[in-house]
Amino acid sequence: MARDSRFAEAICELCAEACEWCAQQCGAHDHDHCQACAKACRECVDTCRAMAA
Template identity: 55%
Template sequence: MNHTKNPFVSCIEACQACATACNQCFAACLQEEDVKMMARCIALDADCAAICGLAADAMARNSEHAAAICALCAQICKACGDECSKHEADHCKACAKACLKCAQECDAMARAA
């Protein structure tokens, strides 16, 4: 059986890490004192976690749509990272870092495909 390494492994890992960071940020934002102030962050966390999961799955199975999904994922990750970086909470800072790394990985994957 041939177990060749998926060429998108670093992008898959970045997507998985980003989805986890977004889910953690989402949950932590719901515990903030002023949840209404965090509404956009929470909404983008949910969108970002969902598209990151989809992108990782698409790359893992070599979907013909993986590049298009990753291009969209990069846009959503950038938006989420930009929003999270506006907040001082540690969970938002960690999420922003994961999102911006994932945006770079997905953008590179989409351009290379």
């Protein structure tokens, strides 16, 4: 991002996709630690997508 890489947008979008998948997987479980992971991953999705825009 700081060096204005031509790949920055794609990398941020890939990170968002990975975190979205993780949120879905962890969110499917009722354990507190899984729900905490899903919440963190959803926040990461939002941040990565904002950076990719």
